[in-house]
C-alpha cells in the first residue's frame with residue numbers, strides 16, 4: 001500500500017486527492033492520498049513527525065515550497081535552481097525533493113501545441129510569482145528565442161531574469177508595456193491570480209495578437225477565464241490551466257511510482273469535476 005499526501009495551508013479544497021486516486025486506479029496501484037493541513041506555527045513539529053511516519057511521498061503547496069527545503073536529504077537540480085520543492089519522495093529513510101511545476105506546464109503545452117516553443121518563437125509570461133519562476137525556468141530549456149516577463153511590480157520580473165539558470169534573451173516589462181507589445185509574441189502565459197473565481201478581471205487588456213499566437217492561463221477556476229475568452233476573440237489558440245495541473249500531478253506520480261500514467265484519459269472527467277466544484 002502506497003501512502004501519499006499533500007502538505008500546505010489551507011488545503012481543504014485541494015483537487016490533488018481526487019487526481020491521485022484516479023491515477024492510482026489507472027495504474028492499478030493500491031494506496032491512499034491524504035491531506036496534511038499544517039498550521040504555520042506547528043510546521044517544524046509536524047514535519048518531524050511525518051519524517052518518522054511511513055509516508056512514501058507527498059506534494060508540497062503554499063506556503064511551504066521553500067520552507068520544506070532544510071528538512072530534505074537531497075534536492076534535484078531543477079528544484080534547487082528554483083529554490084522551491086513541490087514533490088518529495090522517500091528513499092529508505094531519506095527525503096528527496098523535486099519540482100514538477102514548470103515541467104508540467106511545458107509538457108502539457110508541447111503535447112497540445114508542439115510548434116509553440118520552436119526556435120525563433122518569442123514568449124511572454126505575465127506575472128512574476130512562484131508559478132512564473134517555475135514556468136520561466138522550464139521555458140528557458142526549450143528552443144524559444146526569447147522569454148520576456150511582465151509584472152505589476154517590475155522588480156520581481158527583473159529578479160527572476162537575474163537568477164536565470166541558462167542564458168536566454170529576456171526583458172522585464174511593466175503591464176502597460178506588455179499590453180502594448182503583446183502582438184510581438186507567439187506564446188503568452190498568464191500566471192497571476194487575476195481572473196481566479198470569483199474575480200472576472202484580466203491582468204492586462206488584450207488589444208492585438210500575432211496571427212497563430214498560443215495563449216495560456218494557469219488559472220483553472222473557471223476553466224475559461226476572461227483572459228482566455230478575450231484571447232479567443234482575437235484569434236488565439238488556447239491552452240488551459242487544468243491541463244497543466246493534471247500534467248504536474250502525473251509527473252509527481254511518476255516520481256513516486258516509476259509507472260507511466262497518462263493525463264489525457266482523465267481530462268474530460270476532470271473538467272466535469274471542476275465544473276461541479
Ligand code: ATR
Nearest residue numbers: 127128129130131132151152153156192193194203
Ligand atoms: P504564485 O506563487 O501562485 O505565482 P504569488 O507569488 O503570490 O503567487 O504571485 C502572484 C502574482 O500575481 C504576482 O505576479 C502578482 O504581482 P505582484 O508581484 O506585483 O504582486 C500578481 N498579481 C496579483 N494580483 C494582481 C493584480 N490585481 N494586478 C496585477 N498583478 C497581480
